[in-house]
Amino acid sequence: MTEKPIKMPNYGRPRWTLSRYHRYGWFFISFAVLVLALFMLYPIISSLIMSTYSSRGMIQRFVGLGNYQRLLKDRVFLQALKNTLIFFIVQVPIMLLLALLIATLLNNKDIKFRGLFRTGIFLPAVTSLVTYSTLFKMMFSLEGLVNKFLLNIKLISTPIPWLVDPFWAKITVMIAMTWRWTGYNMIFYLSGLQNIPDELYEAAKIDGANAYQQFARITVPLLKPIILFTAITSTIGTLQLFDEPTNFASGGVTAATIGPGNSLLTIAVYIYNLCFKYMPNFGYAATIAYVIVIIVAILSFVQFKLAGERR
């Protein structure tokens, strides 16, 4: 590594300085590498090893790939996976589309009080996850604000069982998540939109393009990298969904399931339960964590391909 330096442009210095130059380089990054190895690489490898053990607290048993086989038969895991994917497939597109629409609207220079609206829509993103989950839970209770409002405007005749019915419980959490995260994604789109030159729209207008055509042919293609970014962060966020289901399900008299019939159980919550609520099986929990990693990797890859990103 030292004697034969990689062919680099020689800036007129003798050879030995170059290799010393390299040595300094390695020295300076060695701290970062060390910390990275200690706090990233070691846990990654250690949890991979852990996933080949099944454990009951301190008592451990080597099972090889047994945990991975067990996953396929584990109905709770499959239900958690299904719930998580439903959140992902339904909620993420709605939220991103909404964020894009709002961003486009608020980018219009003719709108008054733009700053006020932008702040208002972004504000949910700074609230604490626990606080907003608890508030939504109160609002959506059987006799809560939402049901009272809907009953008063005669939209429904009997209260909607928001948190009691498995189907409605999912809807409630999706509504809450959309409220919380739309503004956050909107900010990225807004900053992207500001980089699109006005001349493009002007030219399009002269060519007779209507608002939808401008949106579909100019805005969306030029925002593609940002859409990709928000899609991937939202995917990861949804697959790691923990706070909302936990808080919506908490405060039960004994809270046996996460939401009615486990309808809010996500993979992340299941991992937590396996470690701390049930008989602690850290090995099996590590296995599931690896499954999340694999799923995120696959989904991100697919999104890259769909977006046609070359880099």
Place this chain on the structure above:
Amino acid sequence: MKRLLSLVLVGLLCVSILGTVGIAAEKKGKLTIWAWDPNFNIPVMAEAKARYQKLNPKVEIEIVEMAKADVEQRLNTVLASGAREGLPDIVLIEDYNAQKYLQAYPGAFVDLTKAINFKEFAAYKTELMTLNRKIYGVPFDSGVSALFYRRDILAEAGYKPEDLYNITWDQLIEIGKKVKAKTGKALLGFDPADGGLIRIMMQSTGEWYFDEQGNPKIVNNEAIREAFKIYKKLMDSGIIKQTSGWNEWVASFNNGDSAAVITGCWIIGSIKAEKSQSGLWGVAPTPRLNLKNSVNYSNLGGSSWYITARSRNRQVAEDFMKTTFAADRDFYQKILVGQGALGSYLPAQDGPAFTEPDPFFGGQKVFADLAAWMREIPPVNYGLFTYEADSALMAVMPDYIAGRIDLDTALQRAAVQLENQIAF
């Protein structure tokens, strides 16, 4: 130099000998205690601390308050990592989880079989902390269950307190229908996602989710089958006010929408929180199942204290628990009045606080009744997987209640899920 060293050593030796002699006479050291619930366990422990420090002023006691989930999370993490630091000397563990900790972390808790006279505690409490004939904890509060009811509403429907004694759940549902017809009130606030009532029903028969060998017993468990049927009957009968979560449930009886509540005695604090209902409440024994082995006495919840084996002040910790929770009768009167904490220490139960009539409950000697019922609770070994089983059953409950699946399918599904969940 050498002489100086030896002098110092001899000096140290003397001090340490004196120290050990000193401990025999006077305890010192620091105890750390983890517990949850600032309205219940924490003030109870604070009372015990004050009493003990009066006798042993040199013992320092730090009570650390955390959420229950946090206590469990920290306990699990430290124990599983095998770290020698970071554990408290005394920790509160929920009874349903006791065996899980005792068996998953062998040797982590101090065997107290000889240190404490367990005959003085309710039998069902010592049973759940026994492993291989060794007893590991100090029993604390009882969750003896009861039927708490509104005297006025039931009287309006034509029922006297005696009518509520020695009844079955089916009889209770009939009573509820009459209450609904006469007064328009629901009988119970009921959360169909809460498995607490199943556990009350099960323990009233001396059964649990598991057989003696610890294997799941779900599909052929008569108590569970009955319990499921009663959940459905309750939902279909129209005598309940459906709630979701603790707050709505408590509100259902605090604001007078429902006429009764069946749960552990720790609910008394929440019932009494509604002062306008003073004098209107009464307490009757728990309804029983329509099974031969079912009795009118059961339990929901409750927890106990455990001393960790790595505690630096193990002797002090043992002495602390022995002189307070396993001896001080007066202490139990104080926490009963203060926190409504019904201890499972039997000698304390003829004390003044237990035998006093309670005006809130229309002059009924509530705690004397509850203490008497507590002695009759069938002992049950909760096993290792109560929460896994609870979750497996409640996961199929909505489909069963809605009539989408029949009882056998529901229980079979739950059994398969549980089997997989507890695989090792």
